[in-house]
Amino acid sequence: MSKGPGLFSDIGKKAKDLLTRDYTSDHKFSISTYSASGVALTSTALKKGGVHAADVTTQYKYKNAVFDVKIDTDSTVLTTVTFTEILPSTKAIVSFKVPDNSSGKLEVQYFHDHAAVTATAALKQNPLIDITATLGTPVISFGAEAGYDTSSKTFTKYNAGISVTKPDACASIILGDKGDSIKASYLHHLDESKRSAAVGEVYRKFSTNENTITLFCFMDVAAVGRCAGRCYVSPAFGESRNLRLSLSDSRSLEPAGLKFRGKSQRRLSFFRRIMATDESISARPGETQQINGNIVWHSCPITKCDRQELINQKGCVIWITGLSGSGKSSLACALSRALYNRGKLSYILDGDNVRHGLNSDLSFKAEDRAENIRRVGEVAKLFADAGIICIASLISPSRKERAACRALLPLGDFIEVFMDVPLHVCEARDPKGLYKRARAGEIKGFTGIDDPYEPPLDCEIVIQNNRDENSSLSEMAEIVVSYLDQNGYLKAQAVVENHST
């Protein structure tokens, strides 16, 4: 392939990978074997955030085609076939998942000495089409990306970016969310072997005046320790003269755990995120900011900070996900009671209940579930902004939609709780008789029976309960309350929080 610029997806990728993947400690074990016929077999076991996953991957190369087949713990089979040089400098990638029939995707990549172009489309009627293009050299590249939904005939995204890559550093700027956000990142390798690096990222969302600064330093050193901390700055980060930064609590500098990578290598990761929400940027009564065409954001002088101080807690979202019958609603109620007993204000958005009113127009088809989750995510965000601890208990079977709800909130304020209860236990409980009806074919598309559930891979809390209901419910609620307490949500002033992994 050519020696031109990378793909649009490569802009800012190195910094993003370091900032996101290295935050949670994970343990990965993999074995690869190669047969004489050219078939490679790799088995991987991963423990991430308390969740275990395993997969088996086979790879077979034949002429200009590479066949990859991956089978994961949920028995999902992902097949990817990559054809190189079907036309000069062109690569075609076809992928599909079984049993998800609608997951087929075709991607065509074209590489030129000064350009790289990709086009991706789902293999179905009225697909989403994604087109990206980059121009430049391996050192400097300019790129743009657009997504088009052929069913609604609307653009789902248009983003642009620029990146500069040097042997020891790379910098990038991405204008995303249809021009509503800008992200600038810089990564500097601290040694020739590229085992240590410092990364900085500044993110601003214009419509919400939200700013995030993330600094990360990754060092390969013999003395080991890891700590993670975040600092919230508010109000008025947007106006730098009003910036208030308090990193007074030295707790976050103490090593809080060990991180292991590979066989015997030990590394020190020092992690600090600084998060700012400047909804109160103007704080002048009646002042408005134009954000999008004819829609104007109206600021109010009473801010989230003010509301939080009033009730001495921090607004956040506890997102409880799991199969029907896994105990989501029971935990939500037990948690709400435990918080009430401590004088803390919470509110439950339960899937079943919300579907009686706000979402009574939605079915259990994939797109309606997505809309159900999106609406609850937006409402939960408003509750959190009100300073309330919002407990959302929904099956929310798809990782993508849960991630979208997470992205609505400031870092750390979305706390995902996975009810890790096996299907056979939920089915044995069957309090509403729904599993029985689903097995009898009376309910179609029932989660866990004939509709998928994707367990979280990196959630904050995993709950497994096999004991008697009453004692375990209060213990489970206590796990969540302790998390909130340790991370500063049960008081208004949470200046520095220590998220150790």
Ligand SMILES: Nc1ncnc2c1ncn2[C@@H]1O[C@H](COP(=O)(O)OS(=O)(=O)O)[C@@H](OP(=O)(O)O)[C@H]1O
């Ligand atoms: N087809 C199908 N699949 C799953 N669940 C079904 C279905 N039909 C009805 N129910 C009942 O609806 C409740 C789940 O609603 P949610 O809003 O949480 O679901 S989702 O997040 O949109 O997937 C769920 O409640 P819980 O048992 O409390 O989870 C079920 O009682």
Ligand SMILES: Nc1ncnc2c1ncn2[C@@H]1O[C@H](COP(=O)(O)OP(=O)(O)O)[C@@H](O)[C@H]1O
């Ligand atoms: N920790 C537990 N141990 C045993 N049974 C439980 C536990 N939590 C909930 N249950 C029971 O399981 C059933 C389903 O609980 P529910 O909270 O309604 O789940 P979901 O909201 O996920 O559908 C109910 O009958 C409930 O009493």
